[in-house]
Amino acid sequence: MESKSEPNEWSSGVWAHLTAVRQRSPLVQCITNFVSMDLVANTLLSAGASPAMVHSVVEIPDFTPHIQALCVNVGTLTPNWLPSMKAAAELASNLGKPWVLDPAAVSCSGFRLKACLELVELKPTVIKGNGSEIIALSSASPGQTKGADSSHESTDAIEAAKSLAESSGAIVAVSGAVDIVTDGKKVIGVHNGTKMMQKITATGCSLAGLIAAFLAIDPLRALEATVSAMSVFGIAGELGVAMAKGPGSLRMHLIDSLYGLDETTVLNLVNITRLG
Ligand SMILES: Nc1ncnc2c1ncn2[C@@H]1O[C@H](COP(=O)(O)OP(=O)(O)OP(=O)(O)O)[C@@H](O)[C@H]1O
Ligand SMILES: Cc1ncsc1CCO
Numbered sequence: 001m002e003s004k005s006e007p008n009e010w011s012s013g014v015w016a017h018l019t020a021v022r023q024r025s026p027l028v029q030c031i032t033n034f035v036s037m038d039l040v041a042n043t044l045l046s047a048g049a050s051p052a053m054v055h056s057v058v059e060i061p062d063f064t065p066h067i068q069a070l071c072v073n074v075g076t077l078t079p080n081w082l083p084s085m086k087a088a089a090e091l092a093s094n095l096g097k098p099w100v101l102d103p104a105a106v107s108c109s110g111f112r113l114k115a116c117l118e119l120v121e122l123k124p125t126v127i128k129g130n131g132s133e134i135i136a137l138s139s140a141s142p143g144q145t146k147g148a149d150s151s152h153e154s155t156d157a158i159e160a161a162k163s164l165a166e167s168s169g170a171i172v173a174v175s176g177a178v179d180i181v182t183d184g185k186k187v188i189g190v191h192n193g194t195k196m197m198q199k200i201t202a203t204g205c206s207l208a209g210l211i212a213a214f215l216a217i218d219p220l221r222a223l224e225a226t227v228s229a230m231s232v233f234g235i236a237g238e239l240g241v242a243m244a245k246g247p248g249s250l251r252m253h254l255i256d257s258l259y260g261l262d263e264t265t266v267l268n269l270v271n272i273t274r275l276g
């Protein structure tokens with residue numbers, strides 16, 4: 001695998017994206033799972049965005065036209081929720097608003113896999129999953145992974161991510177030790193983050209929400225916005241773990257670090273390479 005280090009090329013862009021999120025405070029609609037609602041909303045607030053957990057199908061025609069981006073996460077999917085997700089996704093796509101699909105725990109049932117495949121048809125701007133989720137969605141088959149945690153390294157999912165990006169037209173992002181972002185041709189690796197983030201539930205869901213906020217302020221450069229969001233979230237984790245005693249306090253310090261990120265820290269810690 002090729003690896004070219006281009007820190008300066010990326011780091012100023014990461015800071016510019018974070019600054020724009022803070023200045024413009026985009027309204028991000030999140031239809032996310034029950035486990036993640038609190039952390040997703042707090043992550044978005046700490047980054048400077050404005051989260052709104054608006055789920056009801058009856059509210060979508062009034063509300064979704066006012067958003068700047070949407071995040072749909074199927075982590076606690078039920079048949080009642082799917083129409084809301086589809087309605088919001090379809091409206092966002094028709095109105096040219098960026099939206100993120102997080103196929104959380106896609107392998108846990110045939111119902112969930114089918115729902116995710118139907119959501120992919122509604123043209124998400126970005127699909128963000130962990131390694132196992134992206135492999136399952138790309139092959140349209142559940143494989144052996146049944147739950148929310150990945151049993152693959154993100155780098156195991158590079159070919160699956162490229163193939164899913166090609167077939168869907170979405171940017172595909174794979175979270176893990178190295179976050180992977182691809183448009184089907186280019187492959188970027190984001191090497192920020194810390195292992196203990198896996199021990200806090202919904203860090204991946206929060207990352208999907210953060211990607212939506214970054215897409216809102218740079219919708220025409222979805223790959224770059226996604227890379228920036230992943231780097232910022234990872235850097236917040238790195239700063240947070242230095243103060244944490246374990247996952248509980250990391251959760252708090254991650255949010256505090258995201259809120260307090262300054263330019264020097266971002267420019268010093270961004271770690272992004274071209275992998276292919
Ligand atoms: N081994 C690791 N080393 C460094 N950073 C990591 C590692 N694992 C995860 N991370 C960080 O945690 C973030 C979330 O990744 P993770 O793969 O845990 O998401 P996820 O499985 O979708 O989470 P969830 O489903 O609980 O929301 C990554 O983007 C990365 O910044
Ligand atoms: C633990 C869990 N179960 C369904 S969604 C979720 C949050 C992490 O994806």
Ligand SMILES: [Mg+2]
Binds near residue numbers: 104105129148204205
């Ligand atoms: Mg996840």
